Amino acid sequence: MSKAFKAFAITLALLALVVAPACHKQQPIKVAPSADTGPVVPPIPPTVTTATAQTVTTEPDFVSPKTETVSTDTLPNDIEELNRVAQARGYVQDAFFEYNESTLTADAQSALTSSATWLKKNGQYNLLIEGHCDERGTEQYNLALGDRRANQAKEYLVTLGIDSGRIRTVSYGEERPFDPGHTEAAWAKNRRDHLVLVGK
């Protein structure tokens, strides 16, 4: 007996162990011809249809040879640096939300009011508002919730006099948490509108 076949036989024996005890001592399965309680086996012509062999091939499977990059805007580095500075100095300030809420709190309104003041003076930049959620909800509903949060801020900025054409929104739901932790403190940081300055 070859080594391979031994392994093979062991495989089968062990496999059988999984299933056999489960069936063993159950009501015995009777087999045709006296198959009153046996499994239902539809009648099949007792011929071997070896003449019609089915060809099974490997087919192209979603795989494109090309690497496709989808990119609309490539922001220069100085914009990224500007965003760091603008956040650090409070030129633009993120707005935070209560759990499963998209209503702007007093603090959120205050943050957006400060941001609007700076944006009015710096008309050379547009704004992207990213809506984010904490991980406690579900992915799909949170994407919708993040959209609502982002648009609440946009609407508020427009009432403060920012041209709506300068503001875009996107929801990342719970996809991109600022704090990866699983505490209330982390969740509170992750329920936010993140304000990002973009070039015109």
Add this chain to the structure above:
Amino acid sequence: MKRTTTLLLSLFLSSAALPLAAQTQITTTITPDKALQVARIAVPRPDTTLPLETINTPFFAPLTRDLAYSGVFAIAPIPPNIPPGADLAKAANAQFVLALKIDKQGEEFTVEARLLDSTGATQSGKRYRGSSGALSRIAHTIANDLVRTVNGKPGIFLSRIGFASNRTGHFEIWLMDWDGANQRQITRHNALSILPSWSADGERMVYTLFPTGGTSDMYIINRRDGGRVRVRTGLGLNTSATFSPISNDIAFVGSVAGNPDIYVIKDDGTNLRRLTSDSSIESTPEWSPNGQQISFTSGRSGSPQIYTMDADGANVQRISFEGEWNDDATWSPDGSQLAYTSRIDGRFQIRVADLVTHQSRILAGEGSNEQPTWSPDGKWIAFQSNRSGRWQIYRMRVDTGSDLLQLTFEGENKDPDWSKKETANGQ
């Protein structure tokens, strides 16, 4: 009265050396009424001159695994050195014997599979041809054919699961076989790509892409050439897109000015229709299998709950009332049940609700368990769980929650969507 047998899958697949088998505990539960429908089958060593090592991993392991999980067959232990026939059936106390013959000419394998009954008479037989790369597909095809022979319905062994994985560093769309084998990346956007959903014919998937630049867009990828097409809706969000089972319509969540609603659009980007107009958040549409209804999630009651409506938006009915967060509803293939994600004691669990009796039950597990998706035969649910500390995709039986198997291990993996067709080989 239940009988449960447990052992490590890694034991019986040791010679197959499949990575997915590592330390996965399998529980097989067969109740007496089900045992009546399970036929014992003996599967002796294939008749071949080829080295067994070249056959085992790509062919024999997936074949025997499919049969063991089929719910139709139970693998009978076989005594050595008895050729396939009545004697083997008797010695193994088996109702069926699977006689396999494998030849290789050039680069092409030919597999002959004959199903013998306990008298040794051939019940069915067929030949399969393919390259070495097609051997696992041949194995799954044979298993499907055997199940169809005995059960009247094909198996699900050629069905596949689309999902999102970040194992390359960020989430892209991936694909795997029903048993977790052959995991492969199918999008290369180098940007967040999530929530894949199969077309009814298994030829396309629709998903959401977040390209750099602060938008989220709907994309369709084709199986034949991997080509990707953006569906321009003119709306925001474009999430949770899902193909109609009966037409070229796609239901999705679109947003205008921060009001997410359920919309339908043709796959060519025309004929946009708005199905919900509530001021609350609506999300997560899913078609009923006959295409006549759409389930969705709405916050209109004050918390996310499951609703159904007709495919034109009429006749809205609330389905879930329990708890304060329900989402991810998905229909059983026969349309009689909805599985969804339901928060219980601060964690999410999979709940299965009967649409006729309005009774529901929970398939509880460790951690949070979300985004259920049904196998085409309605016997299994794949879902994502963070029980290991990271999101991974698992599979379990719908009726008992048993036979749990972890399907993914690398990186984080989520958003499973099981193909709707019973097979994916044009059958």
